[in-house]
Amino acid sequence: MTKQLVKGNEAIVYGALLGGATHFFGYPITPASEIAHAAALYFPKTGREFLQAESEVAAINMIYGAAGAGGRAMTASSGPGVSLMAEGISYLAGAELPCVIVDIQRAGPGLGNIWPEQGDYNTVVKSGAHGNYQNVVFAPASAQEMCDFTYQAFEIADKYRVVVFILSDAYIGQMMEPIEIPNTPREGDRKDWALYADAESRKNLITSIFMNQQIQSDHNKKLQNKYRLIEHELLAYEEEETDEADVIFVAYGICARICYTAMEELRTLGIKIGMLRPQMLFPFPSRPIQQLAQKVKKCIVVELSDGQMAVDVKLAVNGAIPVLEYNWMGGVVPTVKEIVERVQQDMKGGAK
Amino acid sequence: MIKHQKPRAFFDTFERKGPGQKNTHYCPGCGHGTAHKLIAELIDELHIQDRTIFCSPVGCSVFAYYYFDTGNIQCSHGRAPAVATGIRRTHKDSILISYQGDGDLAGIGTAEIIHAANRGENLTVFFINNAIYGMTGGQLAPTTLIGQSTLTSPGGRVQSRDGSPIGMAEIMDAIKTPVFIERVSLATPGKVMRARKVFKKALLNQVQKRGFSFVEVLSPCPVNWKLTPSRARRWMEEKLEPVFPVMNFRETEDLKINKETIPPVLKGEDLLNVFRVNKDQLHPPKAKEISDQFVKISGFGGQGVMSAGVLLANCVIAEGRNATWIPSYGPAMRGGTANASVIVSGKNIGSPLVDYPNVLIAMNLPSLNIFEEKVLPGGFIFINSSIITRKVKREDVKSIYVPASDMAKQGGMLAAANVIMLSLYMLASKVSDIQTLKKVIPLSIKKKEYIDVNLKIVDIAIEFYEKNKDAF
Numbered sequence: 042m043t044k045q046l047v048k049g050n051e052a053i054v055y056g057a058l059l060g061g062a063t064h065f066f067g068y069p070i071t072p073a074s075e076i077a078h079a080a081a082l083y084f085p086k087t088g089r090e091f092l093q094a095e096s097e098v099a100a101i102n103m104i105y106g107a108a109g110a111g112g113r114a115m116t117a118s119s120g121p122g123v124s125l126m127a128e129g130i131s132y133l134a135g136a137e138l139p140c141v142i143v144d145i146q147r148a149g150p151g152l153g154n155i156w157p158e159q160g161d162y163n164t165v166v167k168s169g170a171h172g173n174y175q176n177v178v179f180a181p182a183s184a185q186e187m188c189d190f191t192y193q194a195f196e197i198a199d200k201y202r203v204v205v206f207i208l209s210d211a212y213i214g215q216m217m218e219p220i221e222i223p224n225t226p227r228e229g230d231r232k233d234w235a236l237y238a239d240a241e242s243r244k245n246l247i248t249s250i251f252m253n254q255q256i257q258s259d260h261n262k263k264l265q266n267k268y269r270l271i272e273h274e275l276l277a278y279e280e281e282e283t284d285e286a287d288v289i290f291v292a293y294g295i296c297a298r299i300c301y302t303a304m305e306e307l308r309t310l311g312i313k314i315g316m317l318r319p320q321m322l323f324p325f326p327s328r329p330i331q332q333l334a335q336k337v338k339k340c341i342v343v344e345l346s347d348g349q350m351a352v353d354v355k356l357a358v359n360g361a362i363p364v365l366e367y368n369w370m371g372g373v374v375p376t377v378k379e380i381v382e383r384v385q386q387d388m389k390g391g392a393k
Numbered sequence: 394m395i396k397h398q399k400p401r402a403f404f405d406t407f408e409r410k411g412p413g414q415k416n417t418h419y420c421p422g423c424g425h426g427t428a429h430k431l432i433a434e435l436i437d438e439l440h441i442q443d444r445t446i447f448c449s450p451v452g453c454s455v456f457a458y459y460y461f462d463t464g465n466i467q468c469s470h471g472r473a474p475a476v477a478t479g480i481r482r483t484h485k486d487s488i489l490i491s492y493q494g495d496g497d498l499a500g501i502g503t504a505e506i507i508h509a510a511n512r513g514e515n516l517t518v519f520f521i522n523n524a525i526y527g528m529t530g531g532q533l534a535p536t537t538l539i540g541q542s543t544l545t546s547p548g549g550r551v552q553s554r555d556g557s558p559i560g561m562a563e564i565m566d567a568i569k570t571p572v573f574i575e576r577v578s579l580a581t582p583g584k585v586m587r588a589r590k591v592f593k594k595a596l597l598n599q600v601q602k603r604g605f606s607f608v609e610v611l612s613p614c615p616v617n618w619k620l621t622p623s624r625a626r627r628w629m630e631e632k633l634e635p636v637f638p639v640m641n642f643r644e645t646e647d648l649k650i651n652k653e654t655i656p657p658v659l660k661g662e663d664l665l666n667v668f669r670v671n672k673d674q675l676h677p678p679k680a681k682e683i684s685d686q687f688v689k690i691s692g693f694g695g696q697g698v699m700s701a702g703v704l705l706a707n708c709v710i711a712e713g714r715n716a717t718w719i720p721s722y723g724p725a726m727r728g729g730t731a732n733a734s735v736i737v738s739g740k741n742i743g744s745p746l747v748d749y750p751n752v753l754i755a756m757n758l759p760s761l762n763i764f765e766e767k768v769l770p771g772g773f774i775f776i777n778s779s780i781i782t783r784k785v786k787r788e789d790v791k792s793i794y795v796p797a798s799d800m801a802k803q804g805g806m807l808a809a810a811n812v813i814m815l816s817l818y819m820l821a822s823k824v825s826d827i828q829t830l831k832k833v834i835p836l837s838i839k840k841k842e843y844i845d846v847n848l849k850i851v852d853i854a855i856e857f858y859e860k861n862k863d864a865f
Contacts, residue, residue, distance in 0.1 A: 046710055218717050248467035249467065
């Protein structure tokens with residue numbers, strides 16, 4: 042199929058509709074607004090529902106309603122909006138409703154600015170609202186993955202009855218790249234637990250309240266078992282040049298793109314460096330990182346945050362090798378040159 | 394004929410409740426039981442049980458799903474109208490009941506109720522106003538009366554501190570869209586019978602797809618009011634009803650119901666065709682082997698720097714190579730200097746950011762000032778000499794001066810100076826064949842009346858290139 046030049050944010054909508062999305066409820070926010078723009082165009086054009094909600098709070102609750110009614114619903118926002126959705130996400134998790142949420146990360150905290158950051162990692166991957174629950178989290182690094190991961194997200198959301206996040210950033214969202222669209226459009230099936238406003242589904246109840254402690258405890262165990270199953274069944278990451286590496290980058294999203302170029306330059310300079318790029322952040326590729334930690338001498342986590350993902354890398358490495366943190370915040374994005382120079386500096390006294 | 398029996402819309406026993414399956418969880422003398430029963434009877438009477446979905450709130454009626462043998466969804470505090478909106482967009486023929494208390498609807502959920510009403514969602518809202526927070530044990534509600542003591546207004550509600558009781562029916566009446574707004578009271582049997590008629594009207598409106606109906610129900614809460622059930626009903630008539638007048642606010646009879654036009658749901662090939670592109674007609678030449686290009690195109694907002702970048706990327710992709718395009722975005726686009734970064738490569742592109750360009754297309758002076766020193770040695774700088782008066786200071790780069798704005802103006806479109814510059818960059822670098830650009834322009838330019846003038850401007854650029862080849 043012909044490749045077409047598509048903006049990352051727009052590729053989300055292509056992937057969503059081909060993945061069977063039925064509803065988009067959203068509220069504009071830079072740098073995620075193009076997703077709502079494309080959704081406003083393509084959802085009605087293909088007979089699906091688009092509605093601009095009065096707030097992110099309303100949007101996530103519209104999703105709760107549409108998902109409870111058997112739809113494949115989605116929204117897209119950025120940090121401040123995702124924070125507003127937190128309570129609703131916890132309800133979705135508690136009631137086991139599937140949906141897809143896109144977070145095009147911008148700099149924070151507070152209003153911050155509209156440039157890229159990866160400071161929502163904890164909020165999204167560690168599930169930043171109340172209660173014990175977990176989101177499945179994709180981490181695309183190209184327009185193609187924005188499309189493909191969103192396409193897959195609805196299947197995963199329905200299969201496990203979970204919230205699936207696409208955790209991206211302002212640059213991956215704003216960037217245009219050639220993509221190929223998936224060639225098999227999908228549709229959701231009727232769900233035996235959902236509300237269809239008919240006799241067959243009348244018995245169904247969508248709720249997250251269980252007043253009996255034992256029943257609430259059992260419900261929590263059921264959720265935890267589901268998350269363990271997801272960890273067992275889903276994993277997505279890419280390794281580059283790790284076979285004979287002395288040191289590896291671990292990075293996702295825009296940082297992975299920058300590290301890829303830095304890696305190529307460093308290898309021409311004689312430094313044996315590879316990269317592990319998580320394509321999913323929950324489940325996190327802990328085991329592959331652990332295995333690499335047996336082979337390489339250093340690990341460098343490159344993030345646009347205060348080292349939120351580095352915590353997970355350190356847990357996986359478990360002290361076997363040093364884990365260095367290269368962190369940028371506030372919308373400042375490193376140049377390839379900066380990273381190359383820093384690695385050269387750090388490799389002087391360390392790995393041979 | 395059996396005159397009094399349990400409505401079928403109630404469960405026989407309340408299994409979901411656990412112990413005490415014959416009784417509700419409501420306190421003695423509470424109004425919720427009465428309101429529930431009226432609704433259940435009407436669900437029977439209107440034959441809508443199977444298609445009813447009851448949206449229960451947070452508050453005393455959070456457990457409505459213990460009782461109603463309908464579809465049930467429990468909503469977060471105040472958001473039932475948004476949840477119902479989500480369901481409405483899924484099942485057009487469902488009957489949706491948003492049953493909310495005064496904390497839920499008049500406190501935390503004011504935004505959701507106002508906007509659902511304003512959208513005219515086909516929805517029936519029952520707003521139970523008992524002037525107090527019941528479930529949490531008797532705190533101040535937005536509807537608590539001045540002077541009324543609660544756990545969080547122990548000396549009574551004070552207007553200067555707590556504001557005045559909110560009239561939600563009056564607020565609804567300020568919105569154009571709702572078709573039916575009425576406040577009823579459950580203080581006396583006669584008023585309950587009136588409430589039943591109002592409830593029926595509000596539900597029938599939805600069955601007939603007339604739109605948004607709002608019923609405010611003044612309801613007793615003897616336990617939290619610390620009154621006996623009979624005293625509580627007297628208090629309603631003496632204190633509550635004067636503040637919240639029991640009356641009809643709106644009843645739209647001659648409503649023209651617009652038939653919804655629902656676009657067909659596209660599936661399979663029809664859906665794919667919405668997103669497919671067919672660029673086969675381009676027949677682009679095979680890409681020339683040239684080194685990776687790191688291009689920065691920069692200028693004022695409105696000089697087309699973004700679209701020049703998109704045109705470049707499209708040409709390159711058509712010829713089978715890789716490209717990335719990334720804009721400066723946000724406020725930068727609303728005036729000031731904007732720039733687009735394009736990378737062209739035969740391989741996978743890692744970082745899409747152009748920190749150090751080997752090609753700079755400077756459309757205005759600030760762009761040259763910002764990026765000149767970043768250009769890699771041996772790189773190219775294309776200068777729009779129509780408006781950039783100074784020369785390039787660097788001597789380790791190739792500088793090409795093009796009066797692009799003047800050329801574009803002569804060609805009939807000042808705003809197409811970007812196409813002049815892009816064409817000359819293509820001609821000089823062979824990054825893409827100029828004929829590819831002429832094929833891509835008609836596919837990329839949205840306003841069709843601008844296609845011809847842009848193609849003419851490409852020709853002007855070609856002519857300029859032929860005449861000034863030595864300068865390149």
